[in-house]
Amino acid sequence: MNYRLHCLLAAGALLLSTLPAAGDQDFPLVLDTHLVPLASSSPDDTVTGRLRSLGMLEVPSIKIHGIRLSQLSGLAWDDDEGILYALSDKGYLFHLKPEIKDGRLIGLSVLNVVTLTEPKNGKPFKYGQADTEGLDILHGRNGRKGDAELLISFERMPRIVRYRPDGKAIEELPLPTPLTDRAAYQSPNQMLESVCVDPTLGVLTAPERPLREEPEGMTRIFSLSGKNWRYPQGRYFGITAMECLGDGRVLVLERDWGVMHNLVTLSLVRLPATPSNEPLAVTNVVTLDASKGHQIDNFEGLTRHKGNRFFMVSDDNDLFVQRTLLLYFELTEL
DSSP states (O other): OGGGGGHHHHHHHHHHTTOOOOTTOOEEEEEEEEOSSSSSSSSSOOEEEEEEEEEEEEEEOOTTTTOOOOOEEEEEETTTTEEEEEEEESEEEEEEEEETTTTTEEEEEEEEEEOOOOOTTTSBBOOTOEEEEEEESSSSSSOOSOOOOEEEEESOOOOOOOOOTSEEEEEOOOTTTTTTTTGGGGTTTSSSEEEEEEETEEEEEEEEEEETTSTTEEEEEEETOOEEEEEEEOOTTTEEEEEEEESEEEEEEEEEEESSSHHHHHHHHEOOSSOOOOOOOEEEEEEEEEEGGBBBOEEEEEOOSSTTTTEEEEOOOTTTTTEEEOOOOOEOOO
16 A cells, blocks of 8 residues: 555545445355556557556455455466465455456456464454555466465564465464664554565565665565565665566566656566675566556556466455456566
8 A cells, every 4th residue: 555645544444334235145256347447548458568468457456255345456366276466455366267368368257255263373454453464375387276375565563464365364474684674664654565476586576665775776585585676676666566477586566656756667687596795687678657548557566467467456444435447468578
């Protein structure tokens, strides 16, 4: 969540209280989505940079079994089950089924929604204490059903926890220094928004904004094994998601989202097995800019679907002026 818009929360909460609920309908629940062009003045298959849009849906903010479908900040694709997991900031996990026809995203259904539990006591998080942000999957492409696990990163209380898809916590993973120190972060809301798993480098994460000790314009990507790599970061940008591509490369999602700046970037970096003190070489894949007609929102979740195709989702912050957008796209070069 980006709190430069925090002043609108009260108004947003008031309006949300009037939105429709899905009641106790059975799953799967077909959502009343509608297609939104990525660029208002271009056809739906517009290409920007290396990104080709394959359909973008506006997802309704409705209550499903008492849980609101909103504030989605993490995605993970389970190829074995055909499930798109979507993580809410509030500690809920949605099991989604995208409808793809002729290679394009045209619809979305909810298969289930579960409440995440605290790793220490196995109970649901107390109100406002979850702040679950980053999401990735383990054993999601091994050809076996029923063995997937999820990695979830947190803000406010920085940590990374393994979960089962039913929401039950398995274990909390130890973080390297200095990520364990809450005082090292610039704010409680700029902690661990991203997590992904590389088969060689292990679990990777990065603070949304550089730690206080970092020089201006520089942050770091951390492995839980203790390695770290220097990553150049723009002044107003925050790292909101990372997707490990399996070969040492990482696709990094950053956004500068606020009242005056509405930009989203995807960048590609390669992490060498042996880190050096030199900053990583960053290749810009695409920049989406609201001032140039791109219909974007506060994109925070990213996951690979198949090959060069990915999903990306926006966090609506529970504000009536924002939307939950699910973008399906391919990268023309990867």
